[in-house]
Amino acid sequence: MFTEDHVRGTDSPNDFDFSYSELSLSAKRKRGGSNDVSPVNTKSPRTRATSDVQEIRADVTKMGQRGIRESLEEPDRRPRTYRFKDYMTSKKEKLRAQFDTEREGESNLFEGVTIWVNGYTSPPSVVLRDIMLLHGGTYEHYYTKSKVTHIIATNLPDWRIRELTDERVVHPNWILDSVELNRLLPIDPYVRYKGGERGTRDLREALSLPAERVTSPMKVMMSSDPLRSRTVKDTMSLLKRAQCMTGRDQNHIDLTNATEATNTKKTREMEEKVRQADKTRQEDEERKRREEEKVQKKRREEDEERKRREEEKNQKVQKERGQDTPEALRDNFVPSFFASSRLHHLSTWKTKFQTEIQMFLKSRITKEGEEGEEEEEEEEEGEREDMRETRREERCDGRIIMHVDMDCFFASVSRIGREDLRDKPLAVSHSTSSKESTADVACASYEARNFGRNTHTLLSIDLPTGVKNGMWLSEAKKLCPNLIVVPYQFDLYEKVSKEIYTIFLSYSRKIQPVSCDEALLDVSHYGHDHILRIAEEIRNQILQRTGCPCSAGIGSNILLARLACKMAKPNGSRHLTDAESIETIRNLNVTSLPNVGRKIAKKLEMEGIVTAGDMVNKGSDWLRDQFGPRLGLTLYHYGIGRDDRDLQTATKRKRIGSDVNWGIRLSTTQQVHLFLEQLSPEVCSRLKEAGVKGKAITLKIKKKREGAPEPLKYGGHGIVDNMSRSTTLPSPTDSSSQITKIVCGIFDKMKIPADQVRGIGIHVSKLKEVVEIEESSETPQQRLDIFFRSKANPVQTNEETERVRREEEEKREEEKKREEEKKREEEKERGEIEEERRGDVEEYVPVDSEDELGLDEEEEIIRAPPPHKPPMQKHPKKRKGKKEEKKKKKKSTERTLHDMFNLRRAAPAVTVEPNHIEPVTTTRAYTDENRQNLQDFMLTFEEALKGGDLRASDVSRMISGQIEGKDLEGAKRILQRLRRVARDGYKWRRMYHECLHEGNSALGRVYDGATFDIHPLSTHSLQKDRVRVPSLQMTSKPSKPFGLHGKSTAFVLGSNIGRMRSIRLIPLNSFNIQKRGLSFGTPEDFTKRLNNDILIATKSQQKDRLSVLRKVKTQLQYQTKEGPDSLTEESVAKFLFKMSQSSKETEKIMSSNGRTDLAQKERDIITIIAEYLPELDDLKTKLEATVRDTGATSAKETKKVIDALEKLQYSKAEMTLMRSMIKDVLDVPKA
């Protein structure tokens, strides 16, 4: 993720980096620990009323200042700075070396000058830093007497400055003017406060400036006051120059690309310089690298040349047809789109901060592992060890999470150095004007958000109603006619972001980057007592360094921290304590909860649920039912303030992609191909940057929905259907041409008319790190062989196949259209028109619009999967609502059992040609309405079996009416399964097993988009004698909350269908138990018992019990999935214990809030889980005894107890349980 910008920007000795100050951290801790600072802080902040916050804030500001003074007084305790340099890979190191050479050439204007920027300046410190960086100067993040030669400050008087006697305090215009005139001006006219004469001399000496420079005739040249206020334009032009040097666009990453990409004079000069430096001092290795680079460059050039010719040809073809080149195929459309796309930037920055922080921390860890070279290093280790210890202890008391988020970020950045914009309603947008503008407002200032409202009534985060982020400018203008629109300043946002992350890193190393303007910090190590002060200190620092306000929220988990931050906005901080959380959250709108966006909010609203309290009242069962086991439970927990997510400090990327869903209006397939060719390199360069290759290539297409109007939004995609298809390659790739080829192939297969394409995306997944790939010993040929051996033989399609497929799709399309039609009418009746536009739900609820009404196709279908009703209705108990059921013509006179019992067939029987791919539309889900039918089917089936004269063909026919064969055992098994279904109340889904065999053909799925030669059949064994027969697979009750239910298309390769012989059924779950274990059994025992109990509960219709047991089962499954290891006795024990604890926690919250009903529910859960943990009380008694024996009284003595326990030789599982109980037991005597 190292952009050119990045590499260059960080190559200076005084570069911007994540500086991490161990010292400032420990100093803070000490300050926090001593009681001298705070007169306010006698109460614990956990219980402090919010009204105290103001007071604290003022107090803390002072304290922050005192903190700085402290550090000034103790110059030895300066923070240590770690740079990327410490942890970049050696390759990147080399790249940087090259840029160093270039940079040095730029200017040495400020050589020997080291500045430290004090407080808020205009331009802000980030800009000054860049300037210094470009002109040979040094920028210090922290003040150090021995290093800093100039203190830069705008505001006078500043009490801090008065304390500085040795250094020069200079106005920033000194820097700006010096750059402008390209000479170092004397500082005299710019000096804000002059120290002693000695200081001046020192300064001159230190700088060893030539006399003529110092006596520059600047006064003559500068007609205006040197301390004048700079215009933004001034500043920006300087900044622009800075950007010229630092490399502009983060989209152009590849170093070699970068050197050849621009043909500006500057670049050429730089290259020349580099070459010269190369000659004189680069080492062999470096030269070799260059050679390689050159070769690659050449290759690329050839490649591009070829492409260019192709393109020319294409364009000529188009011209001949009299067509213009579409906008999306213009030169540079893709890069320029991304360069202007705010969302692209947002996304890019997020991943950037994620990887950077990850790398930074990793490097720190390796560093720790090494021997400390200095004494200081040792100390530091000790300190960190100490901190870890502290943290561990703190965790017993719960974590302390802080969420810091910039206030109206983009707008605030625009206000830097613009006092005139300070209190104005502001919007950041591309558009320059117009009431009609469909440009998005990326960010609205708080004045715009609250426009026209009495701000005193704004008590809750739920209330604001003015301009929202994501809203169209036209609408924003309507709401707020005074709105001032300012342009994006992406470079500045990025700089400010880096600045705030630097600050974050100086407070905690456990950081989850959330966005360029926010992060979650684990600040447990500061303890509860002073945490609000720390928050204020951070906010203060951010304001000082960037000139932008932010807010901070603190809580015992991520949820509470986020909510607290939101509530504190703008420009505030808050600690949302556990005690007040439930009551506070209860009154919040559901949309303020994470994971509740547009759709979920709407679904909730339809049930009359508006507040989080409403949601909790509806119950966790309902939520899980509606939103799936995962989200349902999460939401329920959020509703009562619970959230056990860990901070995600390090993640592995799973996918890399690039989408353009704007400005896509193409007319021919060829044009789509050309566009894909533009997009592929984008994806590839991101892959390369991340150092990965991927095996799965996905093409995403937004296809204009049938009948959808042209979108109102300029260049917008409008109402679309999303489609995607992927191809898995034998080996990972990051080759642009390969990916282009594949996605073009996929697109052709998707059979989407080019003029209906509204959005295109390419994604690569199944990623592998390049380093690992290189280590792998297999040759490409070997890998290919492995692939072909592991997969079936790919085939080519033919025209006939495509025709069938198209027909099938058309049919589906038609059906979909009908559905929509119906739905649209219904919605019109209800007056419910939804819009296609998006935007922050919470912030922006779109308003109706004639033209852009967006109907979600899926919603209607969820409620009623449209069955292909066979004509015979043996069971006339009909749904009344579906009066307009289509009367379908029966194709065959043959009446199958399938028809008789109204069991929908999975697919029409199709004739399959050998080696051809055939589309088969399968219909899923025998839903409730079919249950009765199934039971009837079963009875008949049973009768038939009794007679003993049932052939497998009958079984097949009964189900699909198409296949011959004989398999009594199979039939019996089907019966068994049917019984089970009837008994367990499972729903069914139907599924295809295909077939295959014979000669040189193989069963296989089609690898979309890939063209392979037909391979001779390899020796691996194929499943022979298999038959394409629908079978039944048990599935738990579906809980998909959104989207299309019940239909999908399978593409089946068939051959010699006539020879099929057997039926294959999914084996029932079997449990190979045995193994003896604990009282509650091995994991296998446990699972078995659980399943059995579920069965019993089902039979005896103990609904609540069943629900609890199912919950246990699902949760356990998740646990297993997430965990790196398979289930063990201990993990099961721990899991059960945790679940029980979790319910206890909920129970506590509920009963303390008077919700006896819900508390009872949790108690029931606890009781049921306790059945599986019969030993718990016993163990606890034993544990207590041990604790008494050891005489331990506090959590600190945990280890002592554990040692004692270990001597008693409990089993692993028992130890696990006891371990989790120790804290409780030790807490009791304390209390």
Added chain:
DNA sequence: ATCCTCCCCTAC
């Protein structure tokens, strides 16, 4: 049971 693909939703 477990894996894969496709799709949906959310967040900034």
Added chain:
DNA sequence: TAAGGTAGGGGAGGAT
């Protein structure tokens, strides 16, 4: 004019 990108979580359907 305007730049509606992207990653990850998660569910269903299907295959093995």
